[in-house]
Amino acid sequence: MTNTEPTGPARLDVRPVKRPVWKRLSLVWLVPLIALGASLYAAWQSYQDQGTLITISFENAAGITAGETAIKYRDVTVGEVEDVDFTFGLTDVLVHARIDKTVAPYLDDDAQFWVVRPDVSVRGITGLDTVLSGVYIEGNWDTDADVAQFEFVGMEQPALTRAGQRGTQIVLRANDGSALSEGAPVLHKGIQVGYLETPELSSDGRQVVVTAFIESPYDRRVTSSTRFWDTSGFSVSFGTGGVSLDVNSLASLIEGGVAFDTIVSGGNPVRDGQMFDIFDEEQAARDSLFIDPNAAVLEMAVLFEQSVSGLSEGAEVRFQGIRIGEVSDLSAIVVGEGESAEVRLQAVLAIEPSRLGMSVDATPDAALALISDFVARGLRARMVTGNILSGALLVELVQIDDALPAIVTLTSGQYPVIPTTGSEISDVAATAEGVLARINALPVEDLMDGAIDMMDSIERLANDEYTRAAPAALVELLDETRTLVASEDTQAIPGDLRTVIRDLDAIVASAQDADLIGDLDSVLETANAAVANLDAATENLPEIIAQVETLTAKANALALEGLIATANDTLAGIDDLVSSEDAAALPGTLNSALDEMRGFLAEVREGGAIENVNAALEAANQAAQAIETSVSTLPELSARASRLVAQTEAVVNTYSERSRFGTETLQTLRDIQTAADAVSALARTIQRNPNSLLTGR
């Protein structure tokens, strides 16, 4: 610009005046400053807000994703998983997570973490939202900030008891843990007031111990006089009141549960960790109220030779009618060795010393000494029928006065053995059946039929016209007889006799002539006998007549005028008969007939037959009365029988119902199980591959 200076005025120096740097600074510099400030602030803020890093170890970290899985506390997200890796040796999964700074101080040693996954149980479906959103880690801690921790061990199952939840933890003890499952409800008067935690075996492995949490304020209902019992499944009990089926909630039916009640007031309040026994049945729990369930028991054995069918664990042990314990175990053991070895059925009796009248703190040894003493004086064990309907047996310790000497032995196993005596088992069903069979077998109908037939016969006989005609016919017959006797022919008999004698004389003469005197003598004797016979016949006539008269009188008494006409006809017939020649032969026949008639009438008169009939009728009457009595008691009897049958039937039905119900329940359970498996499989699939919901794979 300097070498080629154009013509014209001097060139203006337009260079601006140099100003100080700070004056030349433009306001626009504020923009990057603000931007820088904002960025730095954001970075600092971000650093400040960065949560506390904690580490949780899990056995199973299925579904946990770094950068995605949230950590929630009471359903509010308080952190996020940053990284997932393994411990040294790959034993556990370490989940590193950032927890909000505001929450971190509360993570002290009571903090619990678990992974929330979809869960389908009888109590309901939980965590279903995690099917779509993926799992998250639920944390739980109380509201007291203690010494903050940074490393935690995650739980495999959700914590049932929220830290800080108000309530009381007690320990329950049961012989059988099949009815106890984690989360099963604790019921009081039918409502859930708590739940069971995981059941565990006691240290000696003989019992199941489970911690139960009773929520406040219901925990005040639990005192030292509270009794717990098992409500799982359902119970069928039957007795004189009939059959009662006791079913609790469906949940407790399937996953078990316990119920409790405080039957008397005045118990001491419980503290955390107090131990209670779980009774099998509510009744047993209530019965046990006045006995300390935790008292030591004496275990003794009884060896039975016969079948113990009907005896079950838990069956009562009675001493002189009072319950002193129960059967705790039933097993078969071998007694003896070699050839003499035989199998006996061993019932272990758990006897509570305090029920034997000993002091509450009596030791089992003292009780054993007492029982040994009793045994030496004749105490024996036997099985007796406990429930006549179910045939359940119980063990009774009974005093046998003339018992063979025996002592409590310790030889066959770990328990001292009480000697046995013959058992008294009455099978009510068989007895009742026998009674019914006998009643059925009574020939009641035959008896009735016989009686009716007999009465019919008597009536028919009495009404028979021949019977009625008999007296009149007799009169006629006697008249005819008299006529016959008075007849000339009869009168002529002596003349005829004389003629005969004359003839005889002539015959004798001729016989003498013919040297037949000896023969004649015998002939004469025969004739004499014939004459004597004839005399006897004649002599009998008046007596016959007297009898006939008596008969006539009786016949008159019977006087049945209506029949006279018939009798006349008959008499006409008899006239014909009498007028016939055959009638001449009648006297002998008549005589015998009259004899028979007399005998008959004598019998009739003497009341033999009548008495017999009377006696028969009396007997029949008595029989009828007896039958009537029987019949009058029959309704009652049949009512009883039908009740019995109904009960038996009900029991049988209940049993069959139960089995069917059980089958159905099992089936339902299997279905639920299958469904749960399917849902769980679906959930797992979805968890592993959430895109499958969208892609359909």
Added chain:
Amino acid sequence: MQVFDLGSTGTVSGLITAREAGLVACQRCGQVHRQDASYCKRCDGALQSRDTESLQKVWAWLIAGMIAYIPANVYPMLLTSTLVERSESTIIGGVWELIHHGSIGIAIIVFVASVMIPMGKFVAIIYLAVTVQQRSGAHQHGRHKAYEIVEFIGRWSMIDVFVVAILSALVQLNTIATINPGIAAVSFALSVIFTMLSAQSFDARLIWDADRTAG
């Protein structure tokens, strides 16, 4: 009135500027005024022969743009929530994802628009500002072209922001699928705006002023 040797215009050696001629051109409408005029008599715009604070503004906006560009790359650009998944993707992360999915073409477009162009702009503006400050006379035409390209292409960087804005506006299906802009989208938009302001603040006339002083 000065007499200009117009015969030498168009060549570097004979180049004469309006300023040297005692004139000032309106930046807005192109009307030429005498140097002492303050306002354009046609469009009433302020007349300034040389913006003395131009470089300051360039640097200031540039730095602001660069600052804003950092969170734009660190923080997520898109917050995608579907029924089953929630994902955040940064610019580079998105490019990687596209490459993994085989969409090389789209990946290149995104990479060019979101990374190459802004970075190129930074480099170009820095180069221009430094050369002007050092009053270097080299590559006057090249630098001028660079400036024009920077100014023209700057607005296309906003394509990213538009994509995010449109997606966010369209994909709002509640729980099923939602796309929201992340902090990076705002940062990126700011960065683009700042660099555009920076390029605009640059007074291209300084390029040949430097040439004059150097020559």
